[in-house]
Amino acid sequence: MDKKNENGEESVNKDGSICGYDSLHTILSANLKPHIYQEVSRLLHGLNCGKPLELVALSANGKALSFEHDFDLQGFCFRADKEFLREPRVVRVGLIQNSIVLPTTLHFLDQKKAIFQKLKLLIDAAGVSGVNILCLQEAWTMPFAFCTREKRWCEFAEPVDGESTQFLQELARKYNMVIISPILERDVNHGDTIWNTAIIIGNHGNIIGKHRKNHIPRVGDFNESTYYMEGNTGHPVFETAFGKIAVNICYGRHHPLNWLAFGLNGAEIVFNPSATVGELSEPMWPIEARNAAIANSYFVGSINRVGTEVFPNPFTSGDGKPQHKDFGHFYGSSHFSAPDGSCTPSLSRFRDGLLISDMDLNLCRQLKDKWGFRMTARYELYAEMLANYSKADYEPQVISDPLLHKKSP
Ligand SMILES: NC(=O)NCCC(=O)O
DSSP states (O other), rough: OEOTTTSEEEEOTTTSBTTBSSSHHHHHHHHHHHHHHHHHHHHHHHHHHHHOEEOOOOHHHHHHHHHHHHHHEEEEEEEEOOOOSOOOOEEHHHHHHOOOOTTTOOOOOHHHHHHHHHHHHHHHHHHTTTOOEEOTTTTTSSSGGGGSGGGGGGOOBOOOOOOHHHHHHHHHHHOOOOOEEEEEEEEEEGEEEEEEEEEEOOOOOOEEEEEEOOOOOOOOTGGGTOOOOSSSSSOOOOOEEEEEEEEEEGGGGGOHHHHHHHHTTOOOOOEEEEBBBBHHHHHHHHHHHHHHHHHTSSSEEEOOOEEEEEEEEEEEEESSSEEEEEEEEEEEEOEEEESSBBBBOOOOOOOEEEEEEEETTTHHOOOOHHHHHHHHHHHHHHHHHHHHHTTTOOOOOOOGGGGGGSSSO
8 A cells, every 4th residue: 555645755665655654653652742642651551550651671582582572572560559358460461463475376385384393483472571472463473364255365264273383282282371372273174164263273273262353344345244143152261371361353353342241251451463454444443443452351462464375367346447466554552451441552664563561450450340331221221231232123213303204384
């Protein structure tokens, strides 16, 4: 996506940078006077316990890996108020965003191997940084080829206990880390069916469970319904050694009731591994997850892949425009949102990255007590509304102004 500003200069460059900058945060911090930036940042990122988010002191080994392999590494800290009867419950959480490595024209085995090699480095960086829970991006083992509608990409699908899970189980054990692995799943016990699935690997390398994507997009070039159906796993929350977590996969973030259900089941952190492009969703990206974190009193970790993936054969978007071979730019910008409305700056718009955040999970209940959203919600009213709406004879509750239909004399 090459965009020109009113002076005819490139604003979004071919590499995915914005006027040469990594992110909105870096544009603002580089161009505003410090006291103005401080105020802008307060409005943009909010305050946590009345203060701007503090930086986490990152490990020297993690920093060395990021320097050597040129990926973005940032760390922040969400605090909670001190309580008398509960100890702080601080967990260190990581998000990884990455581009694919090899051209999509090369042998599938080589493409996959190269992604595994890259991921190993990023996961090592998380491990040596003491991350407790780590989430990877949607369909991380493959190019996001669903725009093509070609069935050969189904070859990337794997059973829940397949190669990618085994690869991550070893790293989970090594680093005592819970790892969330969103992949294209093949269910061999149910007729080789395909699903978009997140597998939860426990810190002992065990498989805790899986969640299948509930909402499948039919927008732009996101032709995912050609490959898999809506998930059948409900809204599970996984109780791990480090907290209660859930996964709302990509397009599910546009559905507030999907977020709500994970909250009702007790999630403290909900991950949103995604693959989305600038032209389609960038203005919505910083809003939806943050709103979900506020409305449901939990933390949200949002991840988007990076780069432009070019496919061998051209396809059309069904909009009368010329055929093309790519989706557009996946804009990265992974970030965390907290229940108090604060959020971290985003990772780079175009580089691989690891975002780390310490979060005191006590903040979830503190925000529930403060705002009382669970107590003021009207669940019976909504249940009745939804039950009625689901009936074939439902009629919208609209009360029209009688004068609207009165003929003027
Ligand atoms: N992967 C996926 O669900 N993408 C849909 C596009 C979006 O929701 O922004």
